[in-house]
Amino acid sequence: MRARDLLTDFPTVALDTPIRETARLMAELDLAGLIVLDDDGLPHSVLPGTQVLALAVPGYCQDDPALARVVDEAHADRFLDDVGDRTVRDALPPRPRELPVTDPDATILEVAALMARTRSPLVAVVEDDRYLGAITLTVLFDRVTGA
Numbered sequence: 001m002r003a004r005d006l007l008t009d010f011p012t013v014a015l016d017t018p019i020r021e022t023a024r025l026m027a028e029l030d031l032a033g034l035i036v037l038d039d040d041g042l043p044h045s046v047l048p049g050t051q052v053l054a055l056a057v058p059g060y061c062q063d064d065p066a067l068a069r070v071v072d073e074a075h076a077d078r079f080l081d082d083v084g085d086r087t088v089r090d091a092l093p094p095r096p097r098e099l100p101v102t103d104p105d106a107t108i109l110e111v112a113a114l115m116a117r118t119r120s121p122l123v124a125v126v127e128d129d130r131y132l133g134a135i136t137l138t139v140l141f142d143r144v145t146g147a
Contacts, residue, residue: 003111003125003135004104006143010122010134012037015044015089022088023052023080035124035134036088042131043101043124045092055091056080101126102135108143111135 012035013022026034026049033048054062056079061068100120102111104127111123121137 001108001143002104003102003106003108003123004132006108006111006135006139007104007125007133008136008139010035010136012131013047013088015039015087015092017088019052019055019083019086019088019091020080022047022091023049023056026052033120033122035122035131036092037131040129042126042129043099045096046100046118046120046122046124047088047091048121051091051093055086056083058082100124103127104132108140112140112144115140 011025011029011031013025014037022034025031031049033046036044036047038044057068058079061071098118100114100118100123102114102123102125104125106114114123115121115137123135125132125134
C-alpha cells in the first residue's frame with residue numbers, strides 16, 4: 001500500500017489566515033489540526049489545535065492553572081475573543097520542526113515512521129511541487145488494522 005492509496009482531500013489554511021477562522025474550521029470539521037500552506041501552495045507546517053490554544057489562552061493561565069479558575073465563567077467561555085487579528089503565522093512555533101511531507105509513492109510504513117518521528121497526526125502528500133492532500137492518523141490506523 002502506498003501513500004496515494006491513503007490520500008484524503010484535507011482542508012488547509014494559509015499563514016495569514018486569522019486564528020478565529022482557523023479555530024472555527026477545526027471545530028466545524030472536527031479536526032485536531034490543519035495543514036498550513038505557504039504562498040506557493042506547498043506545505044509550510046502542520047498546525048495542531050493545541051498551538052491555537054497556546055496562542056489564545058492567556059499566558060498567566062498556562063503558567064498557573066489556579067489563575068484560570070478565578071476567571072468568571074462568562075469571560076472564561078470567551079477566551080478565544082482575545083486573539084484579535086492574530087494569524088496562523090503567530091500560532092506556529094518559533095523554530096520550525098521537521099515537516100511531515102511525503103510523496104505519493106511512500107509506503108505505509110514510511111508514512112507511519114514519518115508520523116511517529118514528527119509526532120504529527122497528519123502527513124501532507126506532495127508531487128511535482130503540488131499539494132495533493134493528506135494522510136491522517138485515523139485513515140492510517142483504519143488501513144493497518146483492517147477496521
